Amino acid sequence: MRSVPPVLALLATLACATSAKAPPPPVPMTQAPPGSPGTFTPTGEVVWKDLTGAGPRRVAAFDDWRVRGPGVSLTRSTDGRWFGTFRGADVVLAVTPGKVSGPGVELSLTFDDKGSIVVEGAWGGKPVRMLLAKDRISASFPNGPVELTDMGAGMFNSYQGLLQINGPSDMPQIVLAMLDVMVR
Numbered sequence: 001m002r003s004v005p006p007v008l009a010l011l012a013t014l015a016c017a018t019s020a021k022a023p024p025p026p027v028p029m030t031q032a033p034p035g036s037p038g039t040f041t042p043t044g045e046v047v048w049k050d051l052t053g054a055g056p057r058r059v060a061a062f063d064d065w066r067v068r069g070p071g072v073s074l075t076r077s078t079d080g081r082w083f084g085t086f087r088g089a090d091v092v093l094a095v096t097p098g099k100v101s102g103p104g105v106e107l108s109l110t111f112d113d114k115g116s117i118v119v120e121g122a123w124g125g126k127p128v129r130m131l132l133a134k135d136r137i138s139a140s141f142p143n144g145p146v147e148l149t150d151m152g153a154g155m156f157n158s159y160q161g162l163l164q165i166n167g168p169s170d171m172p173q174i175v176l177a178m179l180d181v182m183v184r
Contacts, residue, residue, distance in 0.1 A: 025098075026108075030171050037066065042062060044061065046178050046181050047163070048181040048182050055184060060181050062174065067177055071087045072084070086104055086105065091103050104125045107120070112131070119175055127140075
């Protein structure tokens with residue numbers, strides 16, 4: 001029986017190790033309900049309380065059609081785009097499965113191997129990364145890293161702050177609301 005030369009065995013091992021990995025699956029976006037936006041009646045809310053004293057309590061609310069917070073006021077159009085204001089500027093955000101993009105916003109929303117949601121890209125033109133797991137939220141923001149542990153009932157905390165999430169996990173609303181209250 002012939003043996004495989006060591007160089008060929010090494011090349012075969014390297015080829016397997018460096019083979020292209022399938023891209024992570026995109027997070028589906030919640031579809032707009034039939035009809036058009038009516039009166040804003042929040043179904044969800046995200047509250048951030050900075051425990052370091054560096055910032056005030058910040059709240060963003062959302063429903064099927066809107067996201068309202070300290071830095072965003074967005075409304076979904078019937079074609080799925082979101083329009084309104086982002087940090088004082090008029091914007092239109094395109095939303096497709098796993099993507100939110102527009103002026104100052106370029107986000108990728110995917111699932112990792114454990115089923116957690118990974119949000120990466122730019123918010124206000126600055127890099128952000130957020131991991132939303134069942135037991136924790138881990139983030140890298142322009143204003144610093146954030147590590148939060150699940151306390152139950154939609155509450156996450158650390159020495160940095162307290163994050164409370166109420167309502168449905170509609171996408172992209174909940175991510176837009178979270179970024180709006182947590183990123184200065």
